[in-house]
Amino acid sequence: MVNREKIEEAVRLLLEGIGEDAGREGLRETPGRVARMYEEIFAGMEASAGEHLAKTFTAENNEMIIEKDITFYSVCEHHMMPFYGKVHIGYIPDGKVAGISKLARTVEVFARRLQIQEKMTAQTADAIMEHLRPKGVIVLVEAEHMCMTMRGVKKPGSRTVTMVSRGEFEENEILKNRFLSLVR
Ligand code: ZN
Numbered sequence: 001m002v003n004r005e006k007i008e009e010a011v012r013l014l015l016e017g018i019g020e021d022a023g024r025e026g027l028r029e030t031p032g033r034v035a036r037m038y039e040e041i042f043a044g045m046e047a048s049a050g051e052h053l054a055k056t057f058t059a060e061n062n063e064m065i066i067e068k069d070i071t072f073y074s075v076c077e078h079h080m081m082p083f084y085g086k087v088h089i090g091y092i093p094d095g096k097v098a099g100i101s102k103l104a105r106t107v108e109v110f111a112r113r114l115q116i117q118e119k120m121t122a123q124t125a126d127a128i129m130e131h132l133r134p135k136g137v138i139v140l141v142e143a144e145h146m147c148m149t150m151r152g153v154k155k156p157g158s159r160t161v162t163m164v165s166r167g168e169f170e171e172n173e174i175l176k177n178r179f180l181s182l183v184r
Contacts, residue, residue, distance in 0.1 A: 001046070002042060004035040005035075007031070008034075011030060011034045015027055041073070042075075042113060044108060044110060044112030044113040045113050047112070049127035049130075049131060052102045052105040052106050052109065053106060053128065055098075056097060056132065059093040059094075059095050062092060062094065064092050065091055065093060065097060066088065067103045068088040068183045069088065070089070070104045071085075072085065072107050073111060074110075074143075075113075075114055076114070076116065076146075081147040081150070083117060083143045085141065085142045085144055088140040088183040089103050089128070089139050090137070090169070090179040090183070091134040091137040091138070092134055092135040092169075093132075093134050093135070096132060096133065096134075097132075098128075107124055110124055117143055117162050121139050121163065124141075124164075125137050125138070125139040125164040126166070135168045136165070136166060136169040136170070137165070137166050137167060138169040138175075138179050140163045140180075140183060142160070143160050144156075144157065144158070144160075148160075
């Protein structure tokens with residue numbers, strides 16, 4: 001569980017650290033607001049992907065299924081700044097398909113933590129492999145990192161792309177390319 005008191009204390013120190021008056025009117029409620037917000041944006045630490053992927057349906061056939069443009073918001077663990085964008089998931093069922101919206105819920109479990117994009121991509125793919133047991137899965141994440149764009153290291157709108165493939169997607173370039181042509 002999130003410790004709200006610790007967060008509030010830390011935010012007060014942070015405000016003082018940047019030279020602010022933590023007691024002034026506009027900032028008085030800020031530590032409390034940040035603590036409540038953190039509880040929500042880091043809720044993934046308490047959540048498990050298995051729960052969302054437990055409900056499955058029998059696959060009609062084992063053709064590739066793609067869930068694209070899943071919007072996510074996460075926080076980078078290096079700067080504690082947001083990174084956000086889209087996740088595209090493709091998988092080849094092995095008799096089972098996930099319920100509608102469950103892949104998006106799975107993404108959320110890993111996005112709502114302090115993260116690095118590569119790790120979030122791999123965790124999503126591994127959770128689907130573990131709980132849904134498809135023949136293969138591929139996860140592509142395109143994200144903008146505020147820690148880069150806000151500081152002018154990179155131009156606004158520039159995106160970082162990560163991709164992780166497991167099972168049949170690892171070896172099969174044709175499958176991989178079919179997925180890429182469908183999500184891009
Ligand atoms: Zn960062």
